Amino acid sequence: RAVLRKASALEYKIQRRALRKEDFINYIQYEINLLELIKKRRARIGYSFKKEEIEHSILHRVHSLFNRATGKWKDDVQLWLSHVAFCKQWNAKHQLSKVFSTLLAIHSNKPALWIMAAKWEMETRLSSESARHLFLRALRFHPECPKLYQEYFRMELMNAEKQRKEKKEFEKAKMDLGEFNYSEEILNGEMARIVYRDATQKIKGVEFQLAVLSIAKLFDFTQDLQKEILEKHGVFSLQANYADDPLTWDHMARRELDLGSLQPTEHTTKQRKVAEMARREERCCAVFDEAVGALPTEDMWKCYITFCLERYNRKTNSGELKQKRLERTLSVFNKAHESNLLPEALYKQWLQLLLESSLSEKAVEVAEAATRRFSVSVDAWQMRLQVLIRLKREDVTQCFEEAIKHVKSKGTLALWTLWVEWSEGTNSKEDTEALYQRSLRATTPAESVTMKEMYLDWTYRSGGYKKVKKVFTSLCENRPFSLDFFRKMIQIEKEQESCKMLHLREYYERALREFGSTDTDLWLDYVKEELSHPQGKPENCGSIHWRAMKMLQGDLVEDFVSKYTLLQTGHL
Numbered sequence: 212r213a214v215l216r217k218a219s220a221l222e223y224k225i226q227r228r229a230l231r232k233e234d235f236i237n238y239i240q241y242e243i244n245l246l247e248l249i250k251k252r253r254a255r256i257g258y259s260f261k262k263e264e265i266e267h268s269i270l271h272r273v274h275s276l277f278n279r280a281t282g283k284w285k286d287d288v289q290l291w292l293s294h295v296a297f298c299k300q301w302n303a304k305h306q307l308s309k310v311f312s313t314l315l316a317i318h319s320n321k322p323a324l325w326i327m328a329a330k331w332e333m334e335t336r337l338s339s340e341s342a343r344h345l346f347l348r349a350l351r352f353h354p355e356c357p358k359l360y361q362e363y364f365r366m367e368l369m370n371a372e373k374q375r376k377e378k379k380e381f382e383k384a385k386m387d388l389g390e391f392n393y394s395e396e397i398l399n400g401e402m403a404r405i406v407y408r409d410a411t412q413k414i415k416g417v418e419f420q421l422a423v424l425s426i427a428k429l430f431d432f433t434q435d436l437q438k439e440i441l442e443k444h445g446v447f448s449l450q451a452n453y454a455d456d457p458l459t460w461d462h463m464a465r466r467e468l469d470l471g472s473l474q475p476t477e478h479t480t481k482q483r484k485v486a487e488m489a490r491r492e493e494r495c496c497a498v499f500d501e502a503v504g505a506l507p508t509e510d511m512w513k514c515y516i517t518f519c520l521e522r523y524n525r526k527t528n529s530g531e532l533k534q535k536r537l538e539r540t541l542s543v544f545n546k547a548h549e550s551n552l553l554p555e556a557l558y559k560q561w562l563q564l565l566l567e568s569s570l571s572e573k574a575v576e577v578a579e580a581a582t583r584r585f586s587v588s589v590d591a592w593q594m595r596l597q598v599l600i601r602l603k604r605e606d607v608t609q610c611f612e613e614a615i616k617h618v619k620s621k622g623t624l625a626l627w628t629l630w631v632e633w634s635e636g637t638n639s640k641e642d643t644e645a646l647y648q649r650s651l652r653a654t655t656p657a658e659s660v661t662m663k664e665m666y667l668d669w670t671y672r673s674g675g676y677k678k679v680k681k682v683f684t685s686l687c688e689n690r691p692f693s694l695d696f697f698r699k700m701i702q703i704e705k706e707q708e709s710c711k712m713l714h715l716r717e718y719y720e721r722a723l724r725e726f727g728s729t730d731t732d733l734w735l736d737y738v739k740e741e742l743s744h745p746q747g748k749p750e751n752c753g754s755i756h757w758r759a760m761k762m763l764q765g766d767l768v769e770d771f772v773s774k775y776t777l778l779q780t781g782h783l
Contacts, residue, residue, distance in 0.1 A: 217241065225276075232287070235280040242273045243297065273297065274306055285317050288324075295327075304336065315348075322356045325349035329366065339370040357419045360410035364423055367403035368430050374398055375432065400433055407440065417459040460502035461514040467494040485529045492522055496539065503546075509554050512547040516557055519543050523564075537568065548580065555585050559594055571602050586617045589625055596626070600633055607633065615653065624658040631665060640673055651689075660693045667696065671703055679703060687721060694730060697722035712746035727762045731771040734759040735778060 221238040224231075246269055253259060277294040284290055291314045298307035311328040318324055325345060333342040346363040353359055378393050396402075407423055424440045427433040468491050499515040519540040527533055544561045547553040553561075558581040565574040578595035585591040592614035599607050611630045615623065627650040634643045647666040651659050663686050671679040683700050701718045704710055719737045726733055738755050741747040756775060763771055 214245065225279075230283060232280065232284055232290075235276060236290075239273055239276050239280070239293075242269055242276070245269060246273075246301075270301060270303070274303070277310075281313070288318060288321070291318070299331075299335075307331070315345075319352050322349060322353050322359050325353075326359065326362045329362070333366055333369065339366070339373075342366055355413050357410075357414050357422070360406065360414065360419070361422050361426060364403050364406045364410070365426050367406055368400055368426065368433065371397055371400045371403065371432070372430055398432075400430070400436055403427075403433075404436055404439070407436070417456045417462070421458060421462050455506060457502070457506060457508065457511040457514045460498065460506065460511065461518070464495045464498035464502065464518065467491055467498060481529075485527075485532050489532055489535060492536070492539075499543075503550075507550060507552060509552050512543075512550070512552045513554055513557065516540070516543055516547060516553075516560075520560065537564075540564065541568070541570075548577070551584070555581070555588060555591060558591065562594055562598055566598070566601065574598050575602065575604070582614075582617075587619065589618055589622050592618060593625055593629060596629055596633075600629075607637075621655050621658075624654060624661060627654060627658075627662060628665065631662075631669070635669060635673075643669070643673075651686075656691055659689075660691055660696070664693060664696050664699060667699055676703065676707055690725075692725055694722065694726050694733070697725075710744075712740070712744045712748075715740055715744065723758075723762075727759070728764050729767070731759075731763060731767050731774060734763075734771060735774055738775070738778065 218241070221234070221241055224234040225238055227234075246266065249265060249269075274294075277290075277297065281287070281290055281294060291310070294310050295307065295314075298304075298310060311331070315324060315328060325348070329342040329345040329349070332338050332345060343363075343366070346359065346366065349359050350356075350363070374393055375398050378398070410419070410423070420440060424437060427437045427440065495518065499518065503511050503515060519536070523533075523536040523540045541561075541564065544553065544557070544564070547557075548561075558577065562574050562578060565571075565577065575598060578598045581591045582588075582595050592610075596607065596610055596614065599610055611626070614626055618626065631643065631646055631650060634646050638646075647662065647669065650662045651666070654662055667679060667683060667686065670682045674682075679700075686696075697718055701715060701722075704714050704718065719733070719740070722733055723737070734755060738752050741751050741755065742749050759771055759775075760768060
């Protein structure tokens with residue numbers, strides 16, 4: 212009866228003249244939850260009969276609800292994807308084919324959806340022909356989409372690998388292969404080669420070439436194909452084609468790690484392995500050095516530094532190799548900095564590395580240089596200040612003053628919060644209070660909201676209840692406020708031994724003047740306070756309820772009514 216009552220209420224909502232998407236979503240979610248419940252209950256009691264009458268009818272209803280919803284709100288991709296996920300979960304292959312067909316007809320401009328459909332055809336329905344057909348249709352809409360070509364290339368190689376495994380199993384079982392038509396060209400990845408050649412005529416750039424090469428490397432029968440990618444468009448013609456692309460040099464350098472590696476033997480000692488690894492890393496760095504000479508850009512240095520950091524972060528038992536990696540990384544950071552080509556984001560990693568290596572003087576010097584180069588960047592000043600605070604330098608205040616002078620008032624919140632937090636632990640109460648008051652004047656109104664919360668919290672911790680009341684009253688003179696600002700004061704009042712309802716009412720009334728039209732929980736908390744506080748007046752609840760109904764906007768009224776009813780019945 213409860214299920215029927217709930218389902219009927221949901222059904223009425225989707226039969227209205229003015230339909231709402233939320234009503235369909237709620238109905239679908241209810242039916243899915245019901246299916247899950249039935250599934251669990253069947254498993255628990257071991258009852259497997261009447262599936263046709265129960266589950267199948269619910270599944271059919273969910274599909275029809277999804278079809279109605281996606282038919283009305285065609286542009287909502289998330290709704291379509293929810294239907295796809297539901298079909299996959301309940302193994303509705305026939306239905307899913309229809310969904311993909313309609314979806315791709317409407318959203319043919321989204322390559323990711325074509326890839327998803329083709330992947331499902333290939334991996335779930337095991338139909339390479341259907342997947343190929345989908346990729347070819349997708350390429351008619353997006354003839355220059357690299358991701359589509361990459362996934363099509365991968366699909367053809369997966370198909371070749373699957374057929375090779377099948378053939379191998381049949382041969383092992385000594386079965387007659389006469390009825391199976393295994394084409395040698397497909398087995399050797401010829402279809403993938405055709406896809407690749409077609410792609411290179413339309414897509415230029417080394418990034419695509421390297422992506423295709425990395426896909427080809429996943430399959431052990433693609434040596435010839437890899438060679439073609441490298442020879443025609445890769446490393447051997449880089450100077451002619453992509454010498455001005457950092458990714459090309461990055462790939463060339465990283466290849467040195469794989470070339471000429473030691474064949475592991477029983478007599479290979481740890482020292483020889485370490486020496487070989489060090490030699491290979493040196494060869495990589497030689498290529499990178501050539502690269503930053505030929506292509507002195509921020510992106511090129513970033514590739515070089517990223518490589519050095521990756522090698523440094525790799526685990527090794529050799530202290531000598533670890534030290535060599537550290538020295539190399541710090542040296543590369545320094546060279547990039549001297550060339551004025553070190554990106555701002557990498558200064559943080561450099562400083563971290565210097566501090567870990569106990570090179571504090573160098574860290575201070577680098578932090579200062581970063582703020583000279585990026586004088587209006589909040590992040591650069593923040594990095595420098597954090598270094599000075601960590602090293603307990605005397606010129607922290609001077610540096611804060613300098614930072615505030617250089618950086619525009621908008622966006623300085625991070626600097627002010629860092630400054631007051633440092634001051635709390637270092638300076639006198641008077642200095643910290645003066646700094647808080649100065650921050651309220653210096654920050655933008657939106658940012659001052661956070662400073663007010665911090666000021667209130669600090670005042671209570673350092674000055675007690677009487678002091679925080681004075682500060683709260685003075686802060687209330689200037690908008691804007693946050694809800695947490697008022698909630699903090701309410702919480703402080705509640706922590707007092709002689710918690711007065713008169714004060715709580717004042718704080719709630721102030722909060723409601725600002726947030727009464729947008730926050731239902733604030734009204735409910737006010738009601739609860741009147742009901743539960745020893746000095747509360749339960750007779751005030753009626754007028755609070757009436758005011759809430761007048762002030763709250765839109766759907767919030769319905770939300771408030773349902774919560775207020777739960778509160779009255781003791782369920783909230």
